[in-house]
Amino acid sequence: MKIVFKLLIAAALFLTGCTDNNPANWKLSPAFTYENMTLHGTEGKFGMIKVNGESDEPEFPVGEGRQYQVYFLERPEDFNGKRYKMAATHKDTGETVKLYEWEIDNEQSGAKFVLDRAGLWKIDVLVDDEPYTNFIVEAK
Template structure:
């Protein structure tokens, strides 16, 4: 009987260890203020700001291409000349779309993209093909 209990405990530990540790927390990421702008992203690391469209529309309007300014905020990193890429994963469909790819100049860049479905999207940022940060936004 004692061996069966240990076997069950060991099996439980094994299943817990094999669980998906990279599961996304699908809560809207908080915005933050930088240089008098309200940014979406990861405070102290990366931010994005919509620069065109209607003032009363959502920050991420569905099926409407918008221009965004992109800011790399880490003061200790040199991003100049590095290439960044943005992808997005939709919460309900798991569709992954490539949003934009370009070089960083003076810790910033532009990006033009749209999200094609309403709901929550996980935006992943890669720098020189290495994962950098991610955050959740809502397309309306």
């Protein structure tokens, strides 16, 4: 029994080292088009678009709070009334910050947040505290 437990711990540590937190795996997620909008996220699953600020500024301006509209694109009937959370982890510092938390209505929600440091950020999306998706954006 002790050997099985030790093997499980070793496997968990190995898998943790192979996750997307490994800087070698960090690659900017491509934007995609959905209903004539250019979204950032995971195509066919989750997308977000900036809805305020200047049109010629980056989608994720450093140190500037912006409003975003978020869309749950997969099996929409499964999301209404659930609560989602977003958190972001900075590639270089490893710092993780809570971005937003709210309820999903009509397969969408708003979100207002700021990324306070330039560079790549991995955004994790959870639905009812269960991991749903993640993607990489760049704050400029």
